[in-house]
Amino acid sequence: MHKEEEKxxxxxxxxxxxxxxxxxxxxxVKSLTRFRSVSTRFNSTILHPSFSxxxxxxxxTATTVAGASTTLVLSFIxxxxxxxxxxxxxxxxxxxxxxxxxxxxxxxxxxxxPFVSQPLNGLICFNLxxxxxxxxxxxxxxxxxxxxxxxxxxxxxxxxxxxxxxxYDMVSNAHKVxxxxxxxxxxxxxxxxxxxxxxxxxxxxxxxxxxxxYLPFNESVCISGQIYFRAFRSLIASxxxxxxxxxxxxxxxxxxEMGDDVIFNSEESVLMEHDGCxxxxxxxxxxxxxxxxxxxxxxxxEKDGKWVKKRVEIPAIYSxxxxxxxxxxxxxxxxxxxxxxxxxxxxxxxxLFYDIKKNEVKKVEICxxxxxxxKFGHVLMNVTSVNEHVESIMSLS
Numbered sequence: 001m002h003k004e005e006e007k008x009x010x011x012x013x014x015x016x017x018x019x020x021x022x023x024x025x026x027x028x029v030k031s032l033t034r035f036r037s038v039s040t041r042f043n044s045t046i047l048h049p050s051f052s053x054x055x056x057x058x059x060x061t062a063t064t065v066a067g068a069s070t071t072l073v074l075s076f077i078x079x080x081x082x083x084x085x086x087x088x089x090x091x092x093x094x095x096x097x098x099x100x101x102x103x104x105x106x107x108x109x110x111x112x113x114p115f116v117s118q119p120l121n122g123l124i125c126f127n128l129x130x131x132x133x134x135x136x137x138x139x140x141x142x143x144x145x146x147x148x149x150x151x152x153x154x155x156x157x158x159x160x161x162x163x164x165x166x167x168y169d170m171v172s173n174a175h176k177v178x179x180x181x182x183x184x185x186x187x188x189x190x191x192x193x194x195x196x197x198x199x200x201x202x203x204x205x206x207x208x209x210x211x212x213x214y215l216p217f218n219e220s221v222c223i224s225g226q227i228y229f230r231a232f233r234s235l236i237a238s239x240x241x242x243x244x245x246x247x248x249x250x251x252x253x254x255x256x257e258m259g260d261d262v263i264f265n266s267e268e269s270v271l272m273e274h275d276g277c278x279x280x281x282x283x284x285x286x287x288x289x290x291x292x293x294x295x296x297x298x299x300x301x302e303k304d305g306k307w308v309k310k311r312v313e314i315p316a317i318y319s320x321x322x323x324x325x326x327x328x329x330x331x332x333x334x335x336x337x338x339x340x341x342x343x344x345x346x347x348x349x350x351x352l353f354y355d356i357k358k359n360e361v362k363k364v365e366i367c368x369x370x371x372x373x374x375k376f377g378h379v380l381m382n383v384t385s386v387n388e389h390v391e392s393i394m395s396l397s
Contacts, residue, residue: 021045025055029137029391049173049199052394056121059391064334069093073124073136073389074102074366075116076345077382084108084126086136088389089366101368106139108132116385117166118331120222122392123175123198124385125166131177133166133198137391144196147205149181151190158185165220167227167248174198176248178227179205182215187235189213195251198396211253214244221271221278225249228271228278230258243278243299257305262297270329274298274336274356281338283324294356314354318361321352331387341386345369351386 024032024046032055036043045051062068070091077084089102108128115127126132134141149160165178175198183190191213194205214231221228227246232239233255242255262280269282274296282295294312314321321327327340333353340352347370353362 017041017045021051021054025051025058029393032393033138046393047395049394052392053121053173056390056392056394059122060334063388063390070333071389071391072339072351072366073105073119073385073387074341074369074383075124075126075385077114077384079382082109082128084128084384086134087369088136091364102366105136106134106141108134108141114384115164115218117164118221119387119389120166120168120175122390122394123166123396124387125164125177127164131164131179131196133175133177133396135392135394135396136389138393138395140396142198142396144177145203145205147179147181147194149183149190149192151181151183151185151192158183160184163216163218163229165222165227165229165246167222167246168225169248170225171249174200176251178246180216184235189215189235208251212255214242214255216244217241219271221273222248223273223276223278230271231255245302256302258297259305259307261309262307272332272338274332278302281329283322283329296356312356312359314361315359318354320363321354321361327352328383330383330385333388334390339386339388341383344382 024035027035032046036046063070070093072089072091074087074089075084076087085107086105087102088105108126113127113129115125117125122135122137124134124136126134128143130146131144132141133144147162151160160181160183163180163182165180167176167178168174169176177196177198179194179196181192183192191211193208193211195208196205212233214233215235216229216231219229225248227248229244230241231244232241241258243258245254245256246252247254258280269280272279272281274281275298278299280297282297293314296310296312298308298310300306300308321340326343328343329338330341331339333339336356338354338356340354342349342351348365348367349369351364351366353364355361
């Protein structure tokens with residue numbers, strides 16, 4: 001036997017590409033970012049939409065298992081220079097009251113606006129004057145083109161305002177930003193809808209024609225490819241609002257009644273997903289501390305407009321969560337816990353996790369936020385969102 005043949009036998013066989021891909025889906029985003037430079041094939045594999053989807057699914061599964069840590073993404077906005085700063089902090093499963101210092105991910109300059117979307121597959125959408133979509137895991141963000149209403153009237157009675165929403169199309173595996181300009185002219189409501197698809201290769205908004213006029217609440221939640229929000233159908237003040245739904249794939253609107261018993265006050269109630277269902281949560285009693293419970297309306301059958309009312313009593317030992325002057329509902333975890341956070345950046349900074357099913361509250365202090373040197377001082381920073389975050393390698397281009 002020749003030496004060359006012996007050498008060939010000792011050479012390890014290369015792993016099948018499918019096995020390599022499976023191994024890569026188990027790695028953190030930080031490692032995947034480095035491995036993109038290994039080869040052209042590695043780079044194309046990691047950036048492929050199917051790989052991003054598989055990696056996110058595995059990351060989500062790892063997050064929801066018992067004993068897993070929880071990662072939060074916190075967003076603050078500076079009232080003076082409008083910069084938005086994003087932090088992340090990991091809470092161990094056996095967390096104590098205090099946590100290590102958070103990690104500063106990035107600071108994005110822009111126009112001050114309170115809109116922050118729920119995380120969808122690891123991506124977050126902001127309104128910075130222009131819309132901005134960010135992937136905190138890769139520390140990348142893109143700013144979308146500016147929009148403005150096409151309808152223009154010189155009449156002082158003409159007013160325009162803008163609402164935004166962020167959705168995920170499960171059919172085409174695409175994230176979309178919905179941009180709506182509402183112009184009220186005399187007794188008429190003029191709607192202008194535009195949609196931007198992330199990663200489509202196009203850098204322009206698409207105009208969505210047709211649909212009924214409405215005045216949307218400044219809220220939205222995306223559940224199973226549908227963006228939900230409440231809205232008034234006319235300028236009549238006495239008219240009750242309806243629930244609106246935007247199908248992210250079909251890019252069509254529909255409306256359905258909420259029923260006389262369903263609360264609709266936008267100041268005292270919020271939309272959220274609970275057990276996969278659209279849910280309205282009212283914590284009106286939190287304003288005065290008299291009521292110690294939550295009222296929930298769960299949409300169990302959209303076709304028939306069936307809502308189920310549920311009352312959740314909060315034990316007296318968790319009464320701190322009732323202080324709406326201090327705490328703000330900011331989102332939910334993957335396990336369905338409601339997240340309440342301090343309304344402004346203070347020291348100490350606390351986040352409360354309320355488990356609706358177990359009727360328990362966990363209070364966690366996040367240390368070190370006020371140690372960062374902000375341009376105008378940390379006292380000028382206001383919290384705008386706190387959400388659970390799952391790592392995603394998804395590309396924004």
